[in-house]
Amino acid sequence: MEVASLGFRTDVMLLEMGGSVVTDHGSHLVVRTPANPGFHWGNFLLFSASPQPGDAVRWSALFEAEFPEAKYRAFGVDGVAGLVGQTSEHEVLGVTAEVNTVLTADWLVPSVATPQAEIRALTGDVDWCQVLELDFACYGLPSDDDSRRFAERRVAGYRGLCEAGHGFWIGAFVEGHLRSGAGLFAVGSGLARFQNVETHPDFRRRGLASAVLHHATQRALLDLGVRTLVIVAAPDDPAIRLYRGLGFVDRERQVHLHKVG
Template identity: 50%
Template sequence: MRIASLGFRTDLMVRGLGGSQISDRGSHLVVRTPANPVYWWGNFLLLRERPGVGDWPGWVAEFTREFPAAEHLALGLDSGDGNVEDTAGLEALSMDVLVDTVLTADSLRPPTSQPAAEIRPLLSDADWAQIARLRMSLTEGPPDPHLSQFADVKTRESRSIAEAGHGAWFGAFVDGELVCGAGLFSDGSGLARFQNVETHPSFRRRGLANALVHQLGTWGLAQLSASRLVVVADPGYHAIDMYRNLGFEDAEHQVLLQRPPSA
């Protein structure tokens, strides 16, 4: 199955580098990540065509057949226009519809200011441990051991991809503390996909992510022989303006349909 969506094409590129299993069923792909079964978008179906009115229950049943132990539900649409049919049917199934913006750039404009931080690749065990802690700082409510385990597994996967030579994870350090981080991975195809641009809540609005994305993207264009940088953003979140200011342009939309375990 040829992937038309640039968002999902680069998602699957990273999933493959991370060891996920991708099976082609003709009408859809089954993406499975045995090392992290609670990772929704590591265990999902990617549908080749947009389902019509009344078709969604059949795809829910297909997901259940492929992932009988899963408590979540995740379906992607291989299209770039952001359109979804039968939203009433999805609502009846308690499905959330997410439409993200896929942006691309072949060069980056420098940020307007340089924050007081050391920006560099993660190198040591201590560096990588800070990424997991940063991810946990973004959650609200009491500590969740399941979320902590998920963050640890994702961090180990990202480190293995970077250490295999498929990219890097950069951090912005203030007084030795990692307060902003992001990854950039490529399979050598010319596409490089950003991963998890995250800033500690206490250090936001200081230009850290702006400077980090620029430095990491510039590194990727040179060191990964990438000709096109790809990032996916929530169109309603302010970070999308940061990407556009750096030179990213809107390319398409990515449709993700999900139902959390509690629904």
């Protein structure tokens, strides 16, 4: 199966670089991340088209066969137009459709602001522990041990990609504390994908995220041979205005069908 969506193509490339196993079944891909089985979007099915009448039963059976222990359901729909398919099939699957915006840029609009922070790549255990702390500050503490293990494994995966030379994680440090950060990884064909752009709730609107994105972009263009930057955001996420202001342009719509277990 040839993936048309730039969003899913970079998703899958990044997962494979981190050790995920991707199996092509022609009409769909099975993406499996043995190192983090609780990662829904590391363990999912990607179909070549949105669900049509009668597909829900087949999709459900395929997912159960691949992930028999999973209580959740996660299906990606390839394409660029954001077509979600038949809502009646969503009801049978028990999923909710989420359509995100895929944006690209060749360069970023120069920033005139100079935030009061140290902008640099992460190094060492202390820095990477702060990535986890920032994630919890943005989204809340995990409610159970499985959720915490998922978060820890995901951060460890990103660290592994950085240490393998596939990219870097840039942070904005205020008085030694990580207050904003993002990863940027080269995935081949001149593409680089941003991951987890986060800013501590108490430190927003200070230009920290913008500075992080600029610093990461400069390094990627110089060191990784990148020609196109890719970033994905929910259309109602306030951050999308920041991305557009920096020069990112809407390119595609990316469809996820998801049920939380």
